[in-house]
Amino acid sequence: MTPPEHVAAWEDVAPEREPEGFAWLPGPLVGKLLAVAALAIVLSAMLTVWVLSRAAGQEVMQRLVSQQNDEVELVARLLASKIEQSQKVLATVAEGITPELLESPASLEWLLQQGLPAVRFFDAIQVARKDGNLAINLRYGKLEKASGLDPGERDYLVRTLLDGKPLVSGLIGATPAEARVMFTMPLLRGEGRVIGAVAGVLRLQSQGLLPHSLALPARSDSQLVVFTRDGVILAHPNMERVLGQVADEPGLGEAYARWRRADDAPLAGRAQTTVQADHVVSLASVPMPQWVVARVSASQAVLAPMQGVQRRAWALAAAATALVALLALGAMLWIARPLILLRQRARALMDAEAAGAPASGSAGYDGPWPHSPGEVDDVVRVCTRLLEHRRLQQRGSEASARQLRAVLAHVPLGIVVSRDEQVEVVSQQAGRMLGYAPAQLQGRRLTDLLASPPGAVDVAQQVRARFAAHGSFDGELPLLRKDSSTLWVRAQGQLVEPGVPASGLVWSLEDFTAERAARQQQSWERAHDPLTQLLNRAEFELRLQMLLDARAARGPRGVPEEDGGVLLFMDLDHFTVVNDVAGHDAGDDVLRHLARLLESEVRHNGWAARVGGDEFAIVLPGSSLARGQAVAEQLRAAVQAWEPAYGGRSFTLGLSVGLVPLAPGAHGVAALLYAADMACYQAKRAGRNRIAVGSVQVPA
Template identity: 70%
Template sequence: MNLPAHQPAAWEPEAEESTASGWFPGPLVRKLLLVALAAIALSGSLAAWWVSHAMGQEAMDRLVSQQNDEVELVARLLASKIEQSQKVLSTVAEGITPEILESPASLGWLLQQGLPAVRFFDAIQVARKDGTLSVNLRYGRLAKASDLDPTERDYLVRTLVNGKPLVSGLIGNSPTDARVMFTMPLLRGEGRVMGVVSGVLRLQSQGLLPHSLSLPERSDSRLVIFTRDGVILSHPNLERVLGQVSDEPGLAQAYADWRAAGQTFAGGAAAQPQADHVVSLAGVPMPQWMVARVSDAQSMLAPLQQAQRRAWGQVAVAAGGVCLLATLFMLWLARPLTLLRLRVRAALEADERSASTAEGADEPWPRSSGEVDDVVRVCTRLLEGRRKSQRGADTLVRQLQAVLEHVPLGIAVTRAEQVEVVSQQVCRLLGHAPQELQGRNLIDLLAPHEDGLDTAQQVHEAFAAHGAFDGELPLLRKDGSVLWGHVRGQLVQPGEPGRGVVWTVQDCTAEREARAQQAWESSHDALTQLLDHGEFERRLRVLLAERAQRAAQPGALAPEQGVLLFMDVDHFTVVNDLAGRAVADDVLRRLARLLEAEVQRSGWAARLGGDEFAVLLPASSLANGQAVAERLRATVRAWEPAYQGRSFTLGLSIGLVPLAPGLRDAAAVLHAADMACYEAQCAGRNRVHLGAVRVRA
C-alpha cells in the first residue's frame, strides 16, 4: 500500500525523533511505566496493609488459642478433681460391707477411724436402702440425722432409686456454706442396691475450687467458673462468688449466646469474640460447669499495634526504593520494544511502497502516536485477510445452521467433549436453548445410569475400542427429568479425535419403557408384585450354577452358605371362605410387603402360587436365616388383620433349607424346602422346620 501524498510530512518529524533518541521509550511504554509505578505503590500499600492485618489476626488467633488452651486445661483439671472425688468415694463405698451397714456403731467407727479416704471429704453420710440415715459425719464429728440438709437428703434418695452415682448441683446460699455432694450406691454381689454413701466438699476446698485457682484479679483478664444456670462458683473477686454471670462485663453476652445455641458441656474450648472482650469457654461435663477466661481485646493487642506503626514507616521507605529500582529496570527492559518499533516502521514503509493504496477498513481506526499507529497498520492488513476468510466461514455456518434447524434428526458436534454445534431437534429433546448447550461439557448432559454404570466411562471405552459409539444413553433434560436417547457418535476425521465428534440423537424413551414393562410383567406376580415361580426358580438356578463354577476354580474360597425359605400361610382358607377373595388378595399383598421389608437388598422374595411364598438369601448364614424366618413368623402371628368387623389370626409354616456347597438342581432345592414346610405344618403349624437337600451321588 502506498502512503497518501500528505502523510510523509506527518511521519518525518517522528522518524527524526526516533533516529535522534532511539534509546528513549515510546509514549505507550511511558504510560505503562507510570501505571506500573502506580501499581507497585498501590500493591505495596495493600500488601503492607494485608500483612499488618494478617499479623494482627494471627496474633489475636495466637492469643485466643493460648487463652483457649488455658481454659481447657483448667476445665480438665476440674474434671479430674471431680473424677478423683468419685474414685475416693468409690473407695469408701467398697469398704462398707452389708454387715457393717447393718451395725451403726461399726459403721461410725469405720468412717472415723478405719478408712483414711473419708478425711478427703468435709462431710460423709451413709443411708440404708429404706432411706434411714445411718451416719451423718461432718468435719470428723458425728451429727444428728435431722441436721441433714433436705437437698442433700433428696440426692441420697435419688441415688437409692436410680442406683447410679450422682454429682449434685450447688448446695448452700453463701460462699462459706456452698458445697457439692457426691453420691455412690452400695451394691451387693448380685448388683442390688443395699444403701448409699455420699461425700460433701465445700466449694472453695482444696479438693474442689480453691481460691488460688482463679489467681489474683487483673483489670485486663479474669478467670471465672460458673454453673449451667449462671451462678458464679469461682472469681478473682471473692465478693462475686455466688453472683450471676449476667452481671459480668463481657461474659454475660457470651453466656447468653452459648445458652441460645444449645451448646453441650463436652468437647474442647471455644472462643466467642465480643465487642470489647475475648471470651474463651470450656465445659466440665459431669457437674455441668463452665470455665471462662474474659480478656480485654484492646489490652491484648496494644503491643502489636505499636509494632505495626513502626512497620508502616519501614514499608514506606522500602516501597520508595523498590519504585526507583523498578523504574530503572523497566527502562532497561523496554529497550528491545523501542528497537522493535523502529524495525516495524521500516518494514511498513518498505511494504507500502509495493502494496495497493486501498485501506479496506469500514470504520476509522483509533489513532495514537507511537506503538499504536504501527500496530494499527499491521492489523488493517491482517484484518482484511481475516474478513475474507470470515465471510466464507459465515456462509458455511449459515448453510449448516439452516440444515440443523430443519432436519428432524438430533445432531451435535463436540470438540474436546465441549458442544460447539447443536441442532434444534437436540434442543427440543433436552429442553434447552441453543446458546445454553453451546460450550457445555458433554459429560454434564449425561444422567446417572439406573443400573449404577458409569455412562461416561462406557462412551470412552467404546471410542477406545471401535473409534465410535452406538447405544442407548440416559440424557439429563433442563427440568431434571431423564430422556433415553439412541446415540451414535463418529469421529469427524477417523483416527484424529482432536478434530471433534459428530453425534446423532433419537428419542427411544417410549421403546425402552415398553421393553422394560414387558420384561417386568413376564417375571412378576400381578397380584403381589413379587417374583413369580418361574423367575424365582431361574434366579435360583443361575445362583447355584455360578457358585458351582466358582467352587471349581483352583484356590477358590468356599462360597457363602445361603438359605431358602418356603412359606405357607396358615389358616388362609378361613380368610378366603369367610371374608371373600378380595380380602384374601389384600392379605396376600400385605404379606408380600412384609417379605419385601425383611429381605430388602439381601435376597429375593417370590410368590410361588396360591398362599405359598419363598425367600432366597444368597449370602446368609444358617443362623441368620433362622432369625429371619422367626421374625417373619412372629410378625405374621402378631398381625391379626381385621375385615368387616371380624379379626383373623394367621401364621406361617416355614421350611428352611441351607444351600450347601455342591448343590446344582434348583428343582430339588425347592422340593426339599416344600417338604420342610410340610413337616412344619404336620408338627402343628406356625413354626420353622429345618430341612436338607439330598445330593445325588
C-alpha cells in the first residue's frame, strides 16, 4: 500500500543531529525527565521554606489560642465566684430576717440599715412578704417607696416567692448607668415554708460584679468582652459599647452568630476558640447568669513579628529561586525546541488554510516537519495522517455541498432551514414562491416573512405554541411575498436533529393558496369538519358509497380482491384526561394535530374524516390488507411517541384502530362502518393502543 504523500515526505526528512557535547545524556525522554527532576530538587528548597514558615506560624497561633483559653477560663471562674459570693452574702442577710421583722417595718429598716453589715455589699435591698407586698425598698442606703420598684425587679421577687428558689436575674436597665443585676433568696421557715423573699441589687459596673478594671490591661490588638447569651455587651474596654450588640463587634460577631446557630454554648469553666481569617476568638461561659466571656485578638497584629522573619526568609529564597528559574528556563528551552518548531509548523498550516491555499502543494502544508526521537516524532506522524484524512473529508464535503446546491435548485418543493428563527438555507422553489432570490432570504428572521391576516391571532406565537406542545409543526401559514401579497402554504417543520432544538429547523412549504380559496366556498364548509378541516361524517359516507358504487359498476373483475382497499376506524385513547386536566382548548389542539398527522399520511393514497368526538376514519382505496395494517401501525406508533404538553404537564395518548378490508360485494356503508367500529372496540377491550382486524359479511 502506498503511504500518503505527506507521510512519505516526512519519512524522507533526515533526522537532525544532536549537538556535540550532549551525547552523554540518557535516552530522549528519560534524559529530559532527569533534567526536570534536578530542577525539582532545587525548587524543593522553596517548598521547605514555606513549610517551615507555615509551621512556625501555626505554633505561634497555638500558643495564642492556649493563652487566650487560660485567660477566658480564669475570668469566667472569677465572675462565677463573684456571683457565688453575692449569693452567699444575700443568704447571710436572709438568715437575719425573722417572721417578726417582716411584720415590723421599722425594726426591719433598722436591721437593714445598721444591724447587718452584709447589706452594704449591695446597691439596693428589697424585702417582700409572702403575699407579694413589698415590706421595704432600700436603695443606696435610703428608704424608697414600694411603688418605685422596677417592674422587672418585682417580677423576680414574685418568681422567687412562687418557686421558693434563689434566682439571678438577667440584665435590668436600659442605659449603662442604670444597668444592674438582681439576686433573690427565699425566706424559709419551718418545713421549708416560704414566708417572704429578699433581693439584693448590684450595679453592672460595681466592684462586686463587673468593674471597668476587669478588661485591663488594655491592648490595641486584643479586647476582653463579657456579654449575655442574647448578645448584649456587659463589659468592654470602650465604655460606649456597654449594652451594645455583640453582633456589631469585629470578629466576635461572626463567632457569636456561628455559636447561636449551632446552639453550642461553651462549657462552664472551659474555653472554646475559633480561628478566623482576621481574628482569634475564645469563649467561656459563666453558668448561673448565662454570661459569656470572650477574648478577641487580631491575627495579623499577633503574627506581625513572625511575618517579619518570614519576609526575610522569603527574600533569601526569592534570590535562590531567581537563579534556579534562569537555569531551568535555559534547560526547558533546549528541551522544548522541537515542540517550538512543531508549533511553528502548525501555525503555517493554519495561515495557509486562512489564506485559502489548496490542500496540496502549498508551502504551508508541505513545509518541513520537526524531528526529535520519541514523542515529537509520534505527534508528527499523527498530524500528517490527520492532514491527509482531512483532505479526503474536504473533498467529500465539497461534493456533498455541490449535490445539496443541485437539490435546492431543482427540488419542486419549497425548503427552508432555520436556526434561532433565522433563515440559513433556502431552495430555489421557496424563493420563487415568495418572489425573492434565495440569497435575499438568507439571514432574515422567519417572523418577518409571516403575514398577519386581519382579525387573526399572532401567527408566530401560534407556531411557537405548536412546537412547545408537539415538538413539530404541521399546518397552514400565511407568508408575505415580496410584492406584499399573502401566500398561503402548507408548512411542515421538524427539528434537524430530533430532540436537539439548537440544531435548527427544516421547513417544507407547498403552495396552498388555491386550495384555501376553494375551502372558503360554502360547499367546502358543508363537507368538512370546522375544527379539524377534515371531511365530516356525512361527506365521508358519501364518498365511501360512491367508491363502493363505482366498484360494483366495474364488476367482480374490476379490482383484485387483495387490493380492494381498507377502511380504518380510530379512537383516541385517554383523550378525556387532556380535556379534564388541561381544558377543552388543549383538547381541540390535540384533535387538530392528530388531523394533520392523518392527513399527511393518506394525502395521496386516500382520505380521512372526523366521524365523532375523538373518532376518525380513513379509507385507502386500492390498498392491500398488509398495506392498511402498516399504515395503521405507523399512525399508532406516531401517536404513542407523541407527548403533547400543556400548562407544564405532558400527556400520553394512544390510538386504538379497527381495520376492515373493502371486500368485493360489500355495498353498505353502514355495515362497513359498523364492522370497523366493532373491530376498534375489540382493540380497546384488548388493552387499547393496538390494531384489530374485522370483517363484514358479504351477501351470497
